[in-house]
Amino acid sequence: MSRGSQELPFGQALFLISTTLVTIAAAVFYLRVPVYYALAGSLAVAMAAGLVNGWLPSQFIQSAGHGIRSVLPVLAILAVIGILSALWMANGTIAAIVYYGIKTIHPQYMVITSFLLASATSMLLGSSIATLSTLGAAVVTLGKGVGLSPALLAGALVSGAMLGDRTSPLSSTFHLAASTTETDPDKGQRILITTLIPASVISMAAYWFWGMQIAPSPVLPGASLTGALMNYFSIRPWFLLPPLLIIWLVLRRISTKRALIWGCLAGVVTGVVSGNLPLPDIVPTAVFGAQGPEAPELTGLFKGGGLMGMKNPILIIIFAGALNGVMERIGVMQALMGRFLHRVQGVGGLTLATVAMGGIVAAVACNQALAVIIPARLFRPAFHRRGLGPEVLMRVIADSGMVLPVLIPWNLLSILASSAIGVPAPSYALYAVLVWVLPVLTLVYPCNDQGDAGRATSTVKRTAAL
Numbered sequence: 001m002s003r004g005s006q007e008l009p010f011g012q013a014l015f016l017i018s019t020t021l022v023t024i025a026a027a028v029f030y031l032r033v034p035v036y037y038a039l040a041g042s043l044a045v046a047m048a049a050g051l052v053n054g055w056l057p058s059q060f061i062q063s064a065g066h067g068i069r070s071v072l073p074v075l076a077i078l079a080v081i082g083i084l085s086a087l088w089m090a091n092g093t094i095a096a097i098v099y100y101g102i103k104t105i106h107p108q109y110m111v112i113t114s115f116l117l118a119s120a121t122s123m124l125l126g127s128s129i130a131t132l133s134t135l136g137a138a139v140v141t142l143g144k145g146v147g148l149s150p151a152l153l154a155g156a157l158v159s160g161a162m163l164g165d166r167t168s169p170l171s172s173t174f175h176l177a178a179s180t181t182e183t184d185p186d187k188g189q190r191i192l193i194t195t196l197i198p199a200s201v202i203s204m205a206a207y208w209f210w211g212m213q214i215a216p217s218p219v220l221p222g223a224s225l226t227g228a229l230m231n232y233f234s235i236r237p238w239f240l241l242p243p244l245l246i247i248w249l250v251l252r253r254i255s256t257k258r259a260l261i262w263g264c265l266a267g268v269v270t271g272v273v274s275g276n277l278p279l280p281d282i283v284p285t286a287v288f289g290a291q292g293p294e295a296p297e298l299t300g301l302f303k304g305g306g307l308m309g310m311k312n313p314i315l316i317i318i319f320a321g322a323l324n325g326v327m328e329r330i331g332v333m334q335a336l337m338g339r340f341l342h343r344v345q346g347v348g349g350l351t352l353a354t355v356a357m358g359g360i361v362a363a364v365a366c367n368q369a370l371a372v373i374i375p376a377r378l379f380r381p382a383f384h385r386r387g388l389g390p391e392v393l394m395r396v397i398a399d400s401g402m403v404l405p406v407l408i409p410w411n412l413l414s415i416l417a418s419s420a421i422g423v424p425a426p427s428y429a430l431y432a433v434l435v436w437v438l439p440v441l442t443l444v445y446p447c448n449d450q451g452d453a454g455r456a457t458s459t460v461k462r463t464a465a466l
Contacts, residue, residue, distance in 0.1 A: 008049060008050075008053060008330050008331050008332055008335045009053070009335065010335050010336070012049050012052075012053070012335075013331075013332045013333075013335035013336050014336065015049075016042075016045060016046055016049055016327075016332055017332060017336065017360070017364055019042065019045055020042040020045070020046075020323075020364060021363055021364070023038045023041055023042055024038045024039065024042070024363075024410055026038070028409050028410070028426060029426065034312050034315070034316070035316050035409060035410045036312070036315040036316045036318075036319045038410075039316065039319035039320055039322075039323055039410065040319050042323055043064070043319060043322055043323045043326060046323060046326045046327055046330065046332070047060050047326060049330065050326065050329070050330045053330070055329070055330060059329060060326055060329070063325040063326045063328065063329035064321075064322035064325050064326055065322075065325070066325045067321040067322045067323070067324045067325020067326065067328070068318055068321045068322050068325070069321075070321055070324075070325070071317050071318070071320070071321035071412065073257070074317055074412050074415075074416065075314060075317055075318070076257055077129065077256065077257050077260065077416060078310050078313055078314060078317065078415070078416060078419055079307055079310060079314070080257060080260045080261055080264065081129075081133055081260065081310070081416065081419050081420050082289075082305055082306050082307050082309050082310035082419065083264050083286045083305070083306065083307060084133060084260055084263055084264050084267065084305075085137050085290075085304070085305035085306075085309075085420070085422070086285050086286055086288075086289045086290045086304070086305030086306040086309070087264055087267035087268060087271065087277070087282075087285060087286060087290075087305075088137070088138075088242065088263075088267050089137070089289075089290035089292070089302040089303070089304070089305055090271060090276065090277045090281065090285045090290040090291075090302070091239070091242075091267045091268070091270050091271025091274065091276050091277040092233035092234070092235060092236075092239045092270070092271065092274055092276040092277075093138075093239050093240070093242050093243065093267055093270060094137055094138045094141055094302065095229050095232075095233040095235055095239070095302065096233070096235045096236070096237070096239035096240055097138035097139075097141075097142065097240065097243070098138060098141050098142040098145055098229065098301075099226055099229045099230070099235050100237075100240075101138075101139070101142040102142065102145065102146065102226055103226070105142075107146045107147070107148060107211075107214050108211045108212060108214050109211055110142070110143060110146070110148060110153070110211065111148070111152055111153060111156050111207045111208075111210050111211040112156070112204060112207040112208050112211055114135075114139050114143075114153050114156040114157050114160070114207075115156040115157070115159055115160045115203060115204065115207050116160065116204075117135065117139075117160065118131055118132075118135060118156070118157045118158075118159070118160025118161050118163075119159075119160035119161075119163045119164065119200070120160075121134065121135060121160075121161075121164070121247070122160060122161045122162070122163055122164020122165060122168060123163065123164040123167065123168045123170075124164070124168075124170075124247070124250075124251060125164065125168070125170065125247065125250045125251065126164060126165075126168040126169070126170025126171035126172070126174070126250075127164070127165065127170075127171065127172075127250060127256050128158075128161035128162055128164065128165035128406070128413070128417065129161075129256055129413075129416050129417065129420060130246065130250050130256045130259060130260070131157075131160070131161040131164065132157060132158070132161050132416075132417050132420035132421050133246070133256075133260055133263075133420045134243045134246050134247060134263075135157065135243070136154070136157055136417075136420045136421030136422070137305075137420065137421060137422050138243075139153055139157060139421075140153050140154055140157075140421050140422055140423060141301050141302070144301055145301060148214070150422075150423050150427070151423060151427040151428050151430070151431055152210060152431045154421045154423035154427065154428035154431070155428040155429070155430065155431020155432045155433065156207050156431065157421060158406055158417055158421070158428055158432045158435065159203055159431075159432050159433055159434035159435060160434075161417070162403045162406055162432075162434060162435055163196070163200065163434060165402070165403070166192065166196070166398050166399075166402050166403055166438075167189065167192050167193075167196055167398075169185065169189060170253075173368065173369075173372065173402055174188075174189075174398075176369060176372055176373070177372050177376065177394050177397055177398055177402060178394060180372060180373050180376035180377065181376045181380060181390045181391070181393045181394040181397065182380070182390045183389075183390040183391045183393075183394040184391070187391050188391045188394045188395075191391040191392065191394065191395045192394075192395055192398055194395065194445065195395065195399055195438055195441040195442055195445055196438075198437075198441060199434050199437040199438050199441055200434065202433065202437050203433040203434045203437065206433045207433070210431075228293070228298050229298070232293040232298065233274075233276055233293075234274060234275065234276065236274065238270070239270055239274070241266055241270060242263045242266040242267045242270060243263065245259075245262060245263060245266050246259045246260065246262070246263040249262055264286075268282055285306065286306060286307065287306055287307050287308060288306050288307075288308050289303070289304050289305045289306030289308060289309045290302055290303055290304060290305055290306070291303060292304075304422065310419060313415045313416075313418075313419050316410055316415055317412055317415060320366035320410055320411075320412065321366075323366070324364075324365050324366055324367060324370075327364065327365070328365075332364070333361065333364070333365070333374065337357075337374075337378055347386055347388070348443075350379065350382055350383065350386065351396055351442065351443060352443060353379070354375050354379050354393070354396045354397065354400065354401075355396065355399070355400040355401075355439050355442065355443060357374065357375045357378065357379070357401070358371050358372075358375050358397060358400035358401025358402075358404060359371075359400065359401070359404050359439075361374045361375065361401065362401060362404050362405040362408055362411055363408050363410075363411070366408075366410055366411050366412055367405070367411070367412055368401075368402065368405040368406075368411065368412065368413040371400075371401035371402070371404065371405055372397055372401050372402055374401075375397050375400075375401050376393065376394075376397055379393060380393060395442065396442050398438075399438040399439055399441065399442035400438070400439045400442065403434075403435045403438055403439075404435065404439065406425070406432065406435060407425060407429045407432060407435055407436075408425065409424065409425040409426055
């Protein structure tokens with residue numbers, strides 16, 4: 001007999017969550033094996049728990065299929081990102097960004113410039129993935145060319161990209177948080193400034209400090225890198241048209257996936273016209289990735305991408321979707337929520353519980369949207385009972401569940417981000433300063449409705465005075 005919609009017992013739900021997190025963490029940080037192995041094991045444990053409690057195998061198949069179908073749009077974007085990165089490496093677009101970047105940016109200022117550039121772009125586009133797909137691989141390649149840490153540059157880019165994802169009025173995630181917390185978007189955006197400004201200042205200070213640790217030296221070891229770029233790719237300014245096209249399309253409110261597809265097509269046209277990407281090489285490059293130039297100065301800088309390069313991330317997303325579907329079916333999160341909320345006391349405890357729930361959902365459900373929706377639905381009545389406005393809840397969620405997913409290697413957002421920039425989440429996580437600072441600030445910043453409403457303006461004034 002099927003237990004239908006009954007929840008899993010609390011003890012079993014806690015065991016299942018703990019096992020899942022420990023297994024995935026062991027796979028990522030200790031065993032160094034692909035995460036989809038751990039997700040597959042966790043999926044088997046979840047199914048076993050359901051069988052013990054009376055669920056039918058057919059229900060698991062249905063739930064896993066529903067979970068996989070829910071991530072198909074993410075899989076499509078991931079496939080397009082793989083094709084885009086390969087085409088841009090082969091056609092000279094990334095080489096052009098690297099070439100002009102070398103000519104204009106000193107290595108000491110490259111880290112903070114990356115953060116500021118990603119911040120401005122994400123505020124314009126309202127999408128972290130569009131921002132990282134447009135800038136990420138090129139900036140990281142530029143950094144490699146002048147000897148900078150890819151992880152450091154990736155952390156700066158991710159911080160800037162998440163700034164817009166969280167705060168931009170064009171961000172779908174921002175409006176999701178506003179709608180699920182029942183917050184007026186204009187009022188919510190003013191509240192978000194109270195922690196955004198100090199977090200941005202701290203981030204800029206950190207990136208400035210790290211940049212200044214780079215010993216002053218010529219930007220290049222001679223002119224070998226720029227010379228090799230010019231010789232191999234025949235660089236022209238119009239090679240920058242594909243990323244500019246993506247920015248223009250997203251500003252026109254074209255979906256991220258469609259904008260990236262147009263970026264691929266622009267990359268093909270640019271490559272064919274310039275001669276960098278011959279017609280017979282287009283399909284092999286899109287499928288198997290760019291092979292890179294043979295020049296020794298460019299070894300490893302322009303190689304990779306393609307559909308085959310996305311094999312591991314695609315498998316991770318498929319198993320994460322299936323696991324999320326099964327866990328949702330057997331009621332794992334529901335079983336934990338009642339006990340979790342019952343123990344919350346005081347405003348400080350409520351804030352901590354909201355932040356913790358955002359992180360837990362981001363790790364277990366592997367989904368940024370759920371890390372926003374579930375805490376909003378769960379804690380909205382508790383915030384109301386304590387006289388805190390919905391915009392306060394929105395600010396706490398924006399500082400936790402909305403940004404933390406990009407640090408979790410098996411979360412869909414993190415997979416897309418790391419695929420776009422070519423640096424895995426465990427490498428860039430330490431340097432994603434904004435993402436770490438926001439949850440800390442929201443914990444130490446008083447959750448006072450009247451105070452938040454008035455401090456949004458005063459924070460701006462104090463920062464300007466500094």
